Amino acid sequence: MTLQHGLDSQIVVVGCGISGIGAALKLAKHGFRNVRILEATGRSGGRIKTGRMGNNIIEIGANWIHGPSEANPVFCLSRQYGLLDPESLTAENQSLDIGGHPPWLPNWFSSSGRKLTVEQMGPAMELFGELLEEGSEFSHKGGEPYNSVGEFLRIKMRQRVAERWQGDSLPCQSLRLSMLNTLLKVECCVNGTHTMDALGLGGYGLYKTLPGLDCTFPKGYEGLINNLMKELPTGIVSYHHPVSCVHWQREARKAERVHPVTVECAHGERIPADHVIITVPLGYLKKYHGTLFSPPLPLHKLHSVQRMGFGTNNKIFVEFDKPWWDEDCDVVYLVWEDESDLVDQVADVERLWFKKLFGFSVLKPTERYGHVLCGWIAGHESEFMETLSELEVKHSMTNLIRKFTGNPTITPRRILRSQWFHDPWTCGSYTYTGIGTCVQDIHNLAQPLPLNGEQPLQVLFAGEATHPSFFSTVHGALLTGWREADRLISHYSTPSTHQPTRSKL
Template sequence: MALRSSVDARVLIIGCGISGVGAAQKLIRQGFRNVRIIEATSRSGGRVKTGRLDGKIIEIGANWIHGPSQENPVFRLASQYQLLDEECMSEENQSVDIGGLPPLLSTWLSSSGKKLEAEVMAPAVEVFLSLLKKCQEFYTSSDAPMSSMGEFLEREALRISNEEWKEDETRKLRQALFSTLMKLECGVNGTHTMDDVDLGTFGMYKSLPGLDCTFPGGYDGLITHMMNELPKDIVLFNKPVKCIHWNNIHSQSSSKEGTCPVTVECINGEIFEADHVIVTIPLGYMKKHHDTLLNPPLPQHKMHSIQRLGFGTNNKIFLEFEQPFWDEECEVIFLVWEDEYDLQNHVSDMKTAWIRKMSGFTVLKPTERYGHILCGWIAGHESEYMETLPEEEVLHTVTRLLRRFTGNPTIAPKKLVRSQWFHDPYTCGSYSYVAKGCSGQDIDNLAEPLPLTGSEAEPLQVLFAGEATHKSFFSTVHGALLTGWREANRLISHYNPSPRKVTANL
């Protein structure tokens, strides 16, 4: 059948996060005129969500540009829109290669209310970072000694500490610090436990050069600039999708000529027809609704990959103080529970012990912009439980925690704001990770358009984008953006099958 022109092709994009907005931008620039975005909520941005605490900008969702260098499309766009400060834009900042681990000035506090010496803690940090590096290497060497990352980190951290450090309190403290760093790593990966992360494929994630930086005016400024370049009213807000009927299963326009192969049915009963639908829905939502979201259902291998891939929760708890209790140069405060030297899970009772999963706090800088705000990090089931508690209870528990670890009974945060990504009905968590038993093939399966290659049906009816569909940059904003461009390029190539190469750059 002859291709309709790209001018006529009706493209629906489900989800107005950066992936969907990026796809729409690229298609419209290439002459597609019938592009609409259907968004379940009342706002654009998805997991990019900037909030306010007492008038100060805080990031409820995406926090940093990870690897702000020329290879990063988010950095390039942010530079183009002049949204970054000079330090972030500097050649020096772009060239720093930190392997994804920023060298932060840390303060270590113990559960007995003591400040721990940096030189006592440093060897443990060094060991842990070297083990993380080793975990990444198993991907290329294909000889991971076990299936889970948690198992490997725990075994090796204890082995090294038993061999190299004397039998004294220092060794136990360093082992307890390993436990804190494991919790932090759970947050970085968006998992409940490192036992759920696949050791052999962990290294599939690639970090870009550049010292991670933030948006002085808020991450959502990037979304605003991108949205401003799109035609007005391109987004239909507050329209959750009930089902995507493809292969013309549900078409109500059978009497019309040139029936569209895809029909999108919204929960409110509205129906939209399209030649192509780009699905940019978070993997967390797909996991919960994949059996009803498409009709006919997803092919088995696609469904199995959705079930196998990991998607967890990492939440933030922002606290504002009248005066700082931390040193001026401090960038991060780590909490070390002295009884956790065995690296076992010490949350026996969620109600009373959920707070133990909090690894520490980052200090929002510069002080002139933020005043005195800390951002606490908590991942996993404890994080999901925290979301269900009243704000006052969270504030009370975190205050008790800080008083215990600082030994200062007068510490009192004056305000709290938290994220609640697990209970967000259209996200169901924070971001994806490669779960135990997963491979890059699962990500490829997730990204594969429908109908499958070899089918005689209309091609590229349903395409898939979003951070979970990027093999090297899953869990990142730049990964999400690149996949939106990838699927837009797939459609552009479909309508303009010329030999010229369509690049993934704007």
Template sequence: MDKLQGIDSHIVIIGCGMSGIGAALKLTKEGFKNIKIIEATGRSGGRIKTTTFGNVIVEIGANWIHGPSKANPVFQLACEHGLLDSQAMSEENQALDVEGHPSFQSFYSSSGNKLTPELTKSVSQLFLTLLGKSKEFILTEKEPYPSVGEFLKKEIAKHAVEWKDDAETKKLKLALLTMMLKLECCFSGTHSMDLVGLGAFGGYKTLPGLDCTFPGGYEGLIDAMMKGLPESIVSYNNPVKCVHWNWSFRGANSPEQTFPVMVECENGETVPANHVIVTVPLGYLKEHYETLINPSLPLSKVHSIQRMGFGTNNKIFLEFEEPFWEPDCEVINLIWEDETPLADVKPDVNQFWMKKIFGFTVLHPPERYGHVLCGWIAGHESEYMETLSDTEVKNSMTEVIRKFTGNPSITPKRILQSKWHSDPYTKGSYSYVAVGCSGSDIENIVQPLPLQETDTKPLQVLFAGEATHQSFYSTTHGALLSGWREADRLITHYTQSPLISQNFSSKL
């Protein structure tokens, strides 16, 4: 196939997040000229969203580079653009491997006491051991339970029977393990670990390196990447209504030319294309797949979209006049003493939503952030929180912190909360492999349309985004790699000679 023909091809990318920008950069560097990004909102970055909170910069969306090492393309780009501090880029930092988990420290109980390291260390180790075991079932043909949550709770019950502690200590240990399950819900972006499939859980891979942040904000990377693209490439505030494919549309500027795809925008604009890369979040796709793609998606793809998990993980930023935590504290964990993972209780979300917060991370260093904490909350409680006013959330947080510290005078100066579930173009935070779902569902979602490779007009609609990466779903590096993957698919399509294609298919 003539490479010049590829360069003249019209390519539309829906969504100006990490995957869409990544795809556009790779294509433009290969010489593709007719590329357009259509973005529903007024900004680039998608779920990377930096804002100001008082006098400091905070991340409403993506927070860390997970696994900042040579294998992480987001880390490499951040280094190239000089966006990280020397500690994050150090060889020592890149060599550390914490398998995606922060250190457990500073445990406060709901009776206003601080738990001893002797108690918390053994329980933390037990939980991490069981979590490691839950990731091994991807290597086996059988799974003892459908979900990660069920597996963990059954294993916890076995261990609890053998504990020799007094009743109060046992109660505290179980409450600690409940907190760790809430933390895991935040990692997975799910309401409950009972919704996360056990067999596929180990498919998610972590990279070495101690997670790091951007001193100037994550959006600094988006800004740097956007500078590599033509200024007029993005059409902002332009939601897409429908992607019409497998047809023959005439271009307005070149009526003699026909295109197999046409992107119809909500404002009535139509954009003809040879190829469209859809990078919308899975949450949006779950809500709109019936109308977003026409003709309708094949059933295999629909079922996989429905089976895959997509949940909400929100943040609550709190600023204080003075810290009530130790200078070296990184995480404050909240232990509700009346909770146990062994009781199947459905809490009143409206009344007790704040109990779903596993704890707070301390924004470091204080010279940059002042005295700011970030609370983390996932699931239905997180979604309910979005319906509350800042004053209501602030009052609840004040009550919780006073209860756990035993200090009745602590009051946050101001708060800021994220609202990813009610964002119409995300409908949540990120994806997970749900019960009844497997890696093959991600493969199904990725498959370009039309599904038949022999079609005379192949690769009409392609799919990218964090939810389409087999082992790095839910991450920015997964999103970036997925955008590169689809750009490479088009590049290969136009650079591979018919003879090479023929020889390759004859070997399958």
């Protein structure tokens, strides 16, 4: 089958996040004339969502370009569109290899209202970083000697603490254990999981970082989306078009119908298609796979959907009249002195949900953002936070900050929070490797349907969850959209043998 023949194929892309946009744009640039994007909401961008807090631009969704270097397509496009500040574009910035952990300057505050020192907290930070590095090695070592990343970290932390800190005073040891507790909560946010006990040790090291010091967009991440949308053919996106079911043919026969796939929209429209590219978040797929596909997903694919993790990580932006943190501070850690048992879950979520918030990153530069902190909170505590009123959240943040600073007069001007779990089209934030997952599960997620048949590539899958090493990232999402577009381009560029095989990534 020639590429010329394929250019008239009816292709439907489900979802107008960066993965769907990337797929549609690449197909359009290769001459495919009948590409349509169906978007459930009234906006493009998906989990890239820029908002405002007064006059300040804030990122409700994706925050950084992780690893802004030549290997990162998001960085290259953003540079091309002129969306980044000069510092982010320097060769030095691109060459820094931070291993996924930015060299932020911290302030530490304890629940007794004390500001802590680097001498007190440094050993805990060093030990935790060391163990994260060790934990990521099991993905290529083979075997999982511990049930989860959480179990591995706790056992190793207790061993090393006993070895290294036995000469320190008990109050000092206890304080450092409390800091380790805080760092477990940090990792819950980084991974988008309720607890590190939900992370599989074998899959933990699959995530790969790129060189470059993480950077942000001076005028908002949505600037990237807006520039990409301008390159798409006019009218290609149908907004407010949620898809209720994708009808495909397990054993496709040419006589059955001209187009092997029918995309059924919630409002009743039925769209015939030769190919459908699904780019919905894994959280949505977990919740609705049973009704979204007819016939259902093959069992091996379904099991991978179930094994892979998808959690919630929310932000709480808090604005102040003046800073109560140091001028050079990049991150504020909250150290609960009554938490030294290395547990990353709150026992009484409704009453104490705010204890899961590990602290705040400082929005910089001040000239752009004013005095704004971004609080980070993951898991069920984060999901509960979404159900509270903004006033209740502001009250909790006020009490929390007054307690840790020891200053009873600090009062936030306003707050704004994200609510990704209760967003009906995302059902959370991003993907992590759950217990029992391996790279094959990600390949299974990305595998097109049907597995056999005369009309292959009916249903293709893209999105951050389908990238074997960049899951949970914007660049991972974009690369998978391009991958599926390339799959179709390649399909029509090579002669069909009518002996389809399992598609390889």
